[in-house]
Amino acid sequence: TGSTRPQRILRAVQKNSTRGSPCSVVNAIDDYCKHKEWAMNVGDEKGIIVDDVVLELKPITVLELGTYCAYSTVRIANLLPPEAKLITLEFNAESAAIAREIITWAGLEEKIQLIIGASGDWIPRLKEEFGIETFDLVFLDHWKDRYLPDTKLLEKCGLLKPGAVLLADNVICPGTPDYLDYVRNSPRYKSKFYRSHLEYTQEEDGLEHSVFLGMAGRGAE
Ligand SMILES: O=C(NCCCCCn1ccnc1)c1cc(-c2ccc(F)cc2)cc(O)c1O
Numbered sequence: 420t421g422s423t424r425p426q427r428i429l430r431a432v433q434k435n436s437t438r439g440s441p442c443s444v445v446n447a448i449d450d451y452c453k454h455k456e457w458a459m460n461v462g463d464e465k466g467i468i469v470d471d472v473v474l475e476l477k478p479i480t481v482l483e484l485g486t487y488c489a490y491s492t493v494r495i496a497n498l499l500p501p502e503a504k505l506i507t508l509e510f511n512a513e514s515a516a517i518a519r520e521i522i523t524w525a526g527l528e529e530k531i532q533l534i535i536g537a538s539g540d541w542i543p544r545l546k547e548e549f550g551i552e553t554f555d556l557v558f559l560d561h562w563k564d565r566y567l568p569d570t571k572l573l574e575k576c577g578l579l580k581p582g583a584v585l586l587a588d589n590v591i592c593p594g595t596p597d598y599l600d601y602v603r604n605s606p607r608y609k610s611k612f613y614r615s616h617l618e619y620t621q622e623e624d625g626l627e628h629s630v631f632l633g634m635a636g637r638g639a640e
């Protein structure tokens with residue numbers, strides 16, 4: 420009954436970072452995952468691209484699909500304007516419990532709402548249960564075969580307004596071919612690819628940045 424990887428990441432955070440300092444939490448996780456054991460955080464290289472998108476967009480409402488250990492949750496929330504809120508959805512209860520501890524350690528619990536459950540079940544409930552109108556930014560980092568169905572669900576539920584940004588991790592590795600095909604060919608999106616590498620490795624990966632243009636571009640149904 421040894422520890423799990425998320426538990427070891429939490430221990431590294433508590434040992435090597437300062438309570439209330441999101442930057443030190445992010446650095447502690449990157450150090451641990453670079454030198455001790457790999458983990459599926461967006462990481463420092465792709466993380467800089469995420470930072471730039473957040474600082475440029477200044478989103479007030481953010482949805483993250485796939486919390487894991489809250490590395491990107493903390494990284495994004497730390498850069499948000501004071502009144503902004505981030506909702507993060509995690510399916511795995513064990514990693515969600517660790518994520519909650521890391522969010523609290525970072526001192527960001529006021530900005531972040533962590534929900535445990537399936538994105539397909541929760542997305543249709545967000546307006547009603549959390550008083551969300553629309554999201555300014557959606558960070559997709561969960562099961563790669565859920566990126567496309569959840570994007571279509573966000574459209575259907577009216578949770579995206581023109582100008583909203585979808586930022587998707589891992590579009591090369593592990594890869595999300597059906598999602599890429601959709602956002603790159605649909606008249607509803609203006610999409611661009613940010614080439615990078617799989618976290619803590621030299622493997623090719625990247626982020627897809629897609630601006631929602633509105634449903635008007637219905638074209639062929
Ligand atoms: O699978 C990933 N993430 C989803 C985890 C489960 C999400 C559960 N959930 C949360 C909400 N709804 C469902 C992922 C995988 C890899 C990877 C890359 C190469 C390799 F050899 C092995 C793994 C790299 C990432 O950056 C990733 O994000």
Ligand SMILES: [Mg+2]
Nearest residue numbers: 461560588589
């Ligand atoms: Mg990822």
